[in-house]
Amino acid sequence: MCIFRLMTTLVLSIAGLAMTGLSTSSASEVAPISSVTSPAAEWPSFRQNLLQTGVATSTLPEKLELVWEAQLGDQIEASCAISGGKVYAPCLSGHIVCLDLKSGQKDWSYQSIDEIPANSFAPGFKAPVTISKGVVYAGDEDGVMHAIDAATGKRKWIYKTEGEIYSGAVVVEDRLLFGSYDNALHCVKVEDGTAFWKFATDGYVHCTPGIVENSAFIAGCDEHLRRIDLQTxxxxxxxPLSTYLIASPAIRGDLLYVGTYANEVVAVNWKEMKIAWRYRPSDKEFPFHSSAALGEKVLVIGSRDKQIHGIEIATGKGLWTTPTRARVDSSPAIVDQRVFVGSDDGNLYQLAIESGEVQWKFNLGKSIHAGPVVGEGYLVVGSTSSDGRLCCFGKK
Structure with missing residues (x-):
């Protein structure tokens, strides 16, 4: 939340998108990446995989039903993670909550601080949750990255930055990368949270890094897209993109896609760092806070113009727009030929990816800022209701 903070606050669907491994020759270097895909059918991080494509490796029933709902106690601003039959949800109450995916029964709840001072509150979690190899990672609004044992909910370690954390964390073998509002991209050891390195920028780093070929890509509030070497x-x-950048970059092949604060979605040849195309739906200034999802032929992204946009990936041509009744900051999830995305009008929408036609919707009662996550045959999304409403959809 760059400007708005100041104001108020594979198995992928296209074959052959494997990621080049990372070489190692010393303890400080990055171990090889076997692939960009996540464990079968899971959704372990903000956009499902290291390329940040927002494409599920799980299927969903043709007709969704509300399987369960839970009240977690405060607003859910960011995306959950699904892994091993569990859901891990971040809450503004300062809790990460682990629930059974099929029943919604709570397994454990982790609090960001051990004791809450009188007349105060625990630092809330506004960042997406990541799970990797039995450890849950999430950053809080006091700038602390937490590593939590997924089985017990006990703290493993914490790492302190100097600014709020809205960025999701990404795990690349032995290291964890994430942005902070201390104007930096941080890289720490997954084992104990000690620092590998910190890269300073000239503005907040809100996005979750995209990872490809030994590199981390960040789009920041300093108006630049940057490629950072993972080892050094x-x-x-x-x-330079001459505008604030909130959204996380999505990568496919040689192209990187990101929405900007200047009412544009840009495709960048990241190897040459040149613009391939620009999509600008109107002359009005409606920011893209939503992170793009990359279908086989269609890029889908939400906008503060209250619409969901379908863009031809090959050309940047607008294919369709689907109106909602409020801004769309939620980041879409693609499941086969369907798109799922929330809106501040309180609705979770299911769209046909080729046409943008609304096939189904469900009202959660309050704004949906978080992106829906799809794993192990279920879809989970939370709302900004004061009781922290979390809903799971699938087949009863």
Missing amino acids: GKELSVL
Whole structure:
């Protein structure tokens, strides 16, 4: 939340998108990445995989039913994670809550601080949850990254930054990367949270990094797209985009896609750091806070113009728009030929990816800022209701 903070606050669907491994020759270097895909049918991080594509590896029933709902005690601003039959949900109450995916029964709840001072509150979680190899990671609004044992809910370690954390964390073998509002991208050891390196920018780093070929890509509030070497933390290349960047970059092949604060979605050849195309739906200034989802032919993204946009990936041509009754900051999830995305009008929408036609919707009662997550045959999404309403859809 860059400007708005100041104001008020694979198995992928296209074959052949495997990721080049990372070389190692010393303890400080990155171990090889076997692939960009996540464990079968899971949704372990903000956009499901290291390329941040927002494409599920799980299927869903043709007709969704509300399987269960839970009240977690405060607003849910960010995306959950699904892994091993569990849901891990972040809450503004300062809790990460683990629930059984099929029943919604609570397994454990982790609090960001051990004791809450009188007349105060626990730092809330506004960042997406990540789970990897039995450890849950999430950053809080006091700038602390937490590593939590997924089985017990007990703290493993914490790492402190100097600003709020809205960025989701990504795990690349032995290291964890995430942005902070202390104007930096941080890289720490997954084992104990000690620092590998920190890359300083000229503005808040809100996005979740995209990872490809030994590199982390960040789009920041300093109006630049940056490519950072995973081993050294050194900048490899940079592209000025002359506008605030909130959304996380999505990557496929040689192209990277990201929405901007200047009412544009841009495709960037990240190897050359050159613009391939720009999509600008109108002359009005409606920011894209939503992170794009990359279907086989269609890119889908929400906008503060109250619409969901379908864009031809090959050309940047607008294919369709679907109106909602409020802004769309939620980041879409693609499941086969369907798109799922929330809106501030309180509705979770299911759209046909080729046409944008609304096939189904469900009203959660309050704004949906979080992106829906799809794993192990279920879809889970939370709302900004004061009781922290979390809903799970699938087949009863």
